[in-house]
């Protein structure tokens with residue numbers, strides 16, 4: 001079966017486009033325009049644009065999804081008038097923010113003030129570009145995708161701190177410091193939980209990790225790692241119950257107090273983009289990515305784009321779990337947060353690493369079956 | 377981690393499992409139908425929200441429910457209004473203006489209340505005061521307008537509300553027993569006819585009083601030898617006569 005990849009689609013598109021343009025140009029220009037270098041360059045741009053559009057549309061739909069779910073959790077309906085079931089409400093909100101004037105406080109440091117949100121959004125987009133949504137989504141397998149994604153993921157506290165500090169507002173700074181403390185505290189258990197997955201899958205490449213889950217998805221045997229990972233992700237995404245950095249009740253809006261208009265939209269988008277990335281990571285690492293268990297009838301997995309569809313279904317369900325947590329739990333205090341992080345999550349994460357090691361050694365788990373020997 | 381508070385705070389059942397279960401229950405319940413009423417499309421008075429009201433049976437909405445004493449827009453029955461001015465007089469916000477409506481004669485123009493809902497506080501004093509029960513408060517609550525001028529409801533507009541036959545709030549305040557009749561202090565009266573002229577119910581008749589013999593050296597007051605007599609069953613106790621009397625000889629008193 002010839003693999004259709006997103007990049008090959010982009011390449012064909014730009015090839016056709018450049019050929020069409022070249023056909024109306026004089027011969028010398030035509031050979032330049034239709035040269036393989038030009039096509040590759042355009043293909044990369046198109047590829048990037050598709051990824052960008054996918055990330056932004058998904059982020060905005062994710063906000064809609066959260067609003068709808070949260071509405072039901074709160075015995076109301078959420079957005080419902082703009083577009084079908086309010087689907088276009090967030091696009092309208094985005095347009096509104098886009099049209100707004102962006103203010104910078106006079107005392108704020110302009111470099112950090114503008115750099116912070118931009119870099120925050122840009123890095124979040126970078127992670128999205130790294131994640132395989134389906135086989136053939138990425139330009140090519142990068143052996144260390146997972147490590148790279150998590151490394152970029154942990155840039156965030158730096159940018160948040162920079163923008164908080166340069167806002168020159170005490171609430172922003174406090175939010176920024178809380179954010180940095182929280183993210184660093186939860187980075188450790190998060191990574192340890194990932195280590196458990198890496199041990200079992202025997203690879204840093206997300207595509208390989210997904211294919212290693214053919215026999216059974218990892219959430220069963222690695223349930224401890226899953227719990228730690230989800231808790232760590234909640235903290236990394238700064239969502240309730242770990243949303244102290246933006247605690248509206250005490251810190252106005254935390255580190256984004258001073259931001260308005262499009263800069264605020266940057267933060268908002270990046271936050272939800274990170275939530276999306278978090279959900280995607282859960283799906284990739286624990287829920288079998290775009291694959292379905294073998295007992296699922298083939299008609300459910302063989303339609304075009306089935307991989308992407310199932311992947312998105314899983315992602316949105318995982319995000320639904322995050323919304324559920326948000327609807328149910330109150331915000332914790334800083335000391336509780338850090339205590340849970342260092343005293344509970346890290347031992348649990350170490351336990352999960354140990355369990356993973358045991359799993360790889362004995363190879364077989366009751367109920368779930370056997371692990372294939374790890375491919376390196 | 378030894379103090380009791382931290383032990384409780386890290387109890388996962390109490391702090392995670394139970395709230396999550398509660399939220400899930402709520403979610404399942406509101407998947408069927410959230411409590412929200414989708415207001416412009418549904419209304420609280422729609423039958424599905426108010427089983428006890430037989431809208432289909434043609435009964436007015438709101439009977440026997442929370443709506444009983446709801447104070448919304450006024451309804452005015454222009455036909456029975458007697459232009460007594462009591463509503464305007466009792467309004468604490470001064471939002472009632474008496475405007476002329478067709479139907480009166482040149483001598484007694486018919487005036488009905490015009491209400492400015494920009495000022496009205498929906499206290500209901502006006503409808504309590506209305507002696508004819510023709511100004512009442514209804515259950516209509518939608519007053520949003522695009523212009524401020526549209527908030528002023530002319531008598532015609534209030535009559536339109538009346539024609540919808542919305543449930544009304546027909547409370548009528550009783551006057552205290554010692555202020556329930558119009559009394560006259562005869563020596564002060566000059567027989568000017570002002571009260572009889574302005575009485576909205578035309579229940580005052582000016583009756584002749586005998587002109588006394590002037591004793592030598594005494595000067596008779598310069599007056600018309602008539603005195604008002606109030607037909608108590610027609611009087612609506614509006615107090616117009618008291619306020620128009622130039623000599624302040626009419627006053628509230630107990631019924632004889």
Ligand code: SF4
Pocket residue numbers: 463466467468469470471472491495496497498499500501502503
């Ligand atoms: S309800 Fe009260 S405020 Fe409104 S018009 Fe009547 S007396 Fe005035």
Ligand code: SF4
Pocket residue numbers: 452456457458459460461462463464487488489505506507508509510511
């Ligand atoms: S109190 Fe009643 S009868 Fe008197 S003027 Fe007002 S509406 Fe008319």
Ligand code: SF4
Pocket residue numbers: 558571574575576577578579580606610611612613614615616617618
């Ligand atoms: S109070 Fe005076 S003006 Fe009013 S109805 Fe009675 S007699 Fe007429």
